[in-house]
Amino acid sequence: MKNKSVKAFAPASVANMSCGFDVMGMALDGVGDTVEVSMSEGDGIKIENKSDVSLPTDVEKNVITPAVRAFMQALGKKAMVEVTVLKKILPGSGIGSSAASSAAAVVALNALCDYPFSPEKLVEFAMEGECLISGTRHADNVAPAILGGVVFMRGYEPLDMVKLPVPEHFWCTVVHPHITVNTADARAVLPKEIPMRKAVTQWGNVGGLVAGFAMGDMDLIARSMVDVVVEPYRKGFIPEYDDLKEKLAMAGAMASNISGSGPSVFAVSQSKEKAHLLSEVMRRHFDALGIKNDVYVSHVMPHGARVVE
């Protein structure tokens, strides 16, 4: 076995996209994780962190580990897999930091092994990493991280994904305030049961959002980006959330919501200029609260994780 290595990049992503809790996500352009993977004789996983952010030193606690194990098990071969994390989105950001690492790792592994698996299969492997941190197998970050674009997950048994077209003038602005929201806590705050009326409202919006993307209707997309089920419970994690949302709407955001389980917040607009204006609104909001923050202005990344260099 050659000890060659492959480097891959996987984009950050916005899960849920408002109403699509657990079933929808989109890949961001220009922000993500880069990992390098090599294989040698032996059996096991080593993860080295050369990024600027701290990661678990115990491989059993790193999301990359279950993803790599799922890949190797499906491959039916034993090897010592060495993963080096080169660049990393801040963990706990709510823009799919763990998903990007798992996605980049399995995409690099797949290239290293001459592409034995389809992108769809790689999503399943990367989902194992998500299970480690949140306790549930969900693909709303790993699917866009690997497939790119806007991905809708019809169902999980079996995993059934639909990549939706994205309007040309769809811009996304994301702010990551440096506060800690644990994914498991963000799930625990949700009710186990929801009123039927709210569920109907939610699936009306989910269908509208899907129709908006599929039919290229930005207004329909914006009207559908309403979440009556999850946002009311999770917004409490984000300081002055209602105020931020109102300021974004005043500044021309077509819609805004929590990215994944937060604390990142995203806003949608139809031009680069507007998207940058919204980034200023976001930055000022958290600056005024004394909360350090990163702001990204992004298109939807049309393709997902890929080999780099």
Added chain:
Amino acid sequence: MKNKSVKAFAPASVANMSCGFDVMGMALDGVGDTVEVSMSEGDGIKIENKSDVSLPTDVEKNVITPAVRAFMQALGKKAMVEVTVLKKILPGSGIGSSAASSAAAVVALNALCDYPFSPEKLVEFAMEGECLISGTRHADNVAPAILGGVVFMRGYEPLDMVKLPVPEHFWCTVVHPHITVNTADARAVLPKEIPMRKAVTQWGNVGGLVAGFAMGDMDLIARSMVDVVVEPYRKGFIPEYDDLKEKLAMAGAMASNISGSGPSVFAVSQSKEKAHLLSEVMRRHFDALGIKNDVYVSHVMPHGARVVE
């Protein structure tokens, strides 16, 4: 005011279309209601039933009345409106019999008054008829009855409808077993709260169904026609429902489910031959149970209610 009259036909429709409870419906081809409307000086509503089915003789109990009143109120004029019901789907069939009457009435009125209102506005008037019988304002029958095709209701406040494209080879077979399921009873049997996990499964299927229509993917449509929220509660109204569903699947139905609040059952297939085969399965099922039944084989009607003759 001239005492001319206008006759209109409105198609029957399948509401919910499986997972899309209260947000989706499709118009059937070749089956529906025909009404004739005339206006003269005065103020009030008269409804005459010249169809073969019995209807409430009290105008206050006829679904046409609130629809006509909503129309006249928006028009801001007083008149004596006389409605004659000429042909009628059996009430309580679950294929939008009340919606077809209301739809035909407002479409005829609109033509009589030289088209003051948009089809979307007519849907709102016709919804008042639905409210009379079920207690809720829903458009999943009246919207397809008026607009035709497959209509998705993103939301109700305000009413926000999306007409979806329909694949060419989409066939629908519908059976109406002559048993009574009251719409209000069919609503009362549903839980007021549903588990979050089931809600997520449902909106995954709703989004998949919308994507399937919007992107012309029959397999995706069929995979998405799964209802974990309503069907389990309502199937008890239909004798040997699980057995029928299994027989339809064995005979090649891509999907089957309850039409609206039942007792009609619909099945989806990709050819006329298959659609007719499924109609035989349906007929034999209810014949064997000694239940009189009507069977329809239909395309989706691309246009909705229209003036006839």
